[in-house]
Amino acid sequence: MAALSMACSRQPEVLWAQRSEKIYLTISLPDAKDVVLKTEPQGLFSFLAVANGEPFSFTLELFDSVLPEGSKTKTKMGLRNIICSIQKEKKGWWKRLLKSEEKHPYIKVDWNKWCDEDEESDAPVDSDDAFDEGNDRDETDDDDDGMLYLPDLEKLRGK
Numbered sequence: 001m002a003a004l005s006m007a008c009s010r011q012p013e014v015l016w017a018q019r020s021e022k023i024y025l026t027i028s029l030p031d032a033k034d035v036v037l038k039t040e041p042q043g044l045f046s047f048l049a050v051a052n053g054e055p056f057s058f059t060l061e062l063f064d065s066v067l068p069e070g071s072k073t074k075t076k077m078g079l080r081n082i083i084c085s086i087q088k089e090k091k092g093w094w095k096r097l098l099k100s101e102e103k104h105p106y107i108k109v110d111w112n113k114w115c116d117e118d119e120e121s122d123a124p125v126d127s128d129d130a131f132d133e134g135n136d137r138d139e140t141d142d143d144d145d146g147m148l149y150l151p152d153l154e155k156l157r158g159k
Contacts, residue, residue, distance in 0.1 A: 015110035037045040
């Protein structure tokens with residue numbers, strides 16, 4: 001039972017990355033309202049929210065235990081996603097996010113935050129101060145209507 005969901009709800013896309021002491025979960029859900037997150041020490045992470053009138057929920061049974069909610073778990077609500085930093089109970093690298101080896105199509109690796117075990121000392125220090133300051137790209141005031149910026153390649157070719 002690695003991922004449970006309510007019968008009438010959908011799962012948002014979840015991106016994950018880790019460091020030796022933390023797990024990062026980025027829940028992609030634009031305009032999320034009534035967000036409820038719960039982290040339990042045995043490694044259960046629950047999410048419930050409403051977006052565009054539809055319920056979204058999931059429960060993850062994480063690979064190992066984590067520190068209880070409120071002690072070291074931090075959450076940042078963005079315009080398009082919710083970012084959670086969850087402190088592992090024991091320092092070390094997990095071989096996967098979930099206890100179960102079952103694949104879940106809505107869970108993917110967050111390559112923007114990913115760091116290999118042997119590269120952690122070389123990676124920029126990911127302090128909680130940087131997390132609190134809103135260093136994710138979704139908090140900009142650009143009026144881009146959610147569109148990814150791509151350069152006009154035809155102009156670059158000289159046409």
